Amino acid sequence: MSEQHSNDSSQQSAEEAVSRPVSNTVSRLEEEGEIGADYLEELLDIADLGGDIDIDIDHGRASIAVVASEEGDERELADLVGRDGEVLESVQELTRLAVQARTGNRSRLMLDINGYRADRRVELTKVAQEAVTKVLTSGEAVSLEPMNPFERKVCHDVVAAAGLVSESEGAEPHRYVVVLPADENDEQAVDKADVNDAADDSASEQA
Incomplete structure (x- = not known):
């Protein structure tokens, strides 16, 4: 007992x-x-x-x-x-x-x-999905337009969900996401700042 x-x-x-x-x-x-x-x-x-x-x-x-x-x-x-x-x-x-x-x-x-981020998330999801399709079709890396940390984080998440890898390149305010073929990296190369900010991190950290 x-x-x-x-x-x-x-x-x-x-x-x-x-x-x-x-x-x-x-x-x-x-x-x-x-x-x-x-x-x-x-x-x-x-x-x-x-x-x-x-x-x-x-x-x-x-x-x-x-x-x-x-x-x-x-x-x-x-x-x-x-x-x-x-x-x-x-x-x-x-x-x-x-x-x-x-x-x-x-x-x-x-x-x-004003729902700006919510609308932007929808737009970026479509952009990232199109980039994923291009990479799968061509087998070559695709670079996206410069984005802030929140926007890059959205794209990284979409790419990861598709089973591909991505990384951030360049310097603020012209930093951008590169979607890579799966065989170029074994795991997703996302900067820690992109992961933490976003929401974004928004997202004020340097990603």
């Missing part, structure tokens, strides 16, 4: 030990999301822009989406996306810095505005 109780206690302790880090991680990411949302809400107020802020946890990082709340907001929020998402990248980095200033820890928070 006592032995059974001891075994049950040990199992419970082990389960608690496993669940504690997961719980702590979720709490930390939720905190990042709340801090980031507060910063963005203040930014929207200063810029006199309308929009709703949604907080989530996606692929092990805090995720914030700013979406139009009223008709006409999309056009205004487009200014926070900018050409090719350049302004969005800057706003994301500022939001990460705001989180870091409060928590003392570097943030990998991912920000989307």
